[in-house]
Amino acid sequence: MGIQKHRRSKMSGATRRAHWKLRGATLVNCPKCHSPMRAHRVCPTCGTYAGRDVMKIEAAEEK
Secondary structure: OOOOOOOOOHHHHHHHHHHOOOOOOOEEEOOOOOOEEEOOOOOOOOOEEOOEEOOOOOOOOOO
16 A cells, blocks of 8 residues: 555545535336336336336325
8 A cells, every 4th residue: 555645635635525426316207107207117106117017006095
């Protein structure tokens, strides 16, 4: 491991770390029901993926 010759300033370290941020999930619209969903996953609203019914989604009970 190398030996540090010059101290790195706080600003230099903070500038290097500036890109360590989290991003929000990318959402696309479902082609069938047009609700927002994650890309390349089964739609949680209608249960379709790539134009096929994959999951059976039961309607929520209303009180």
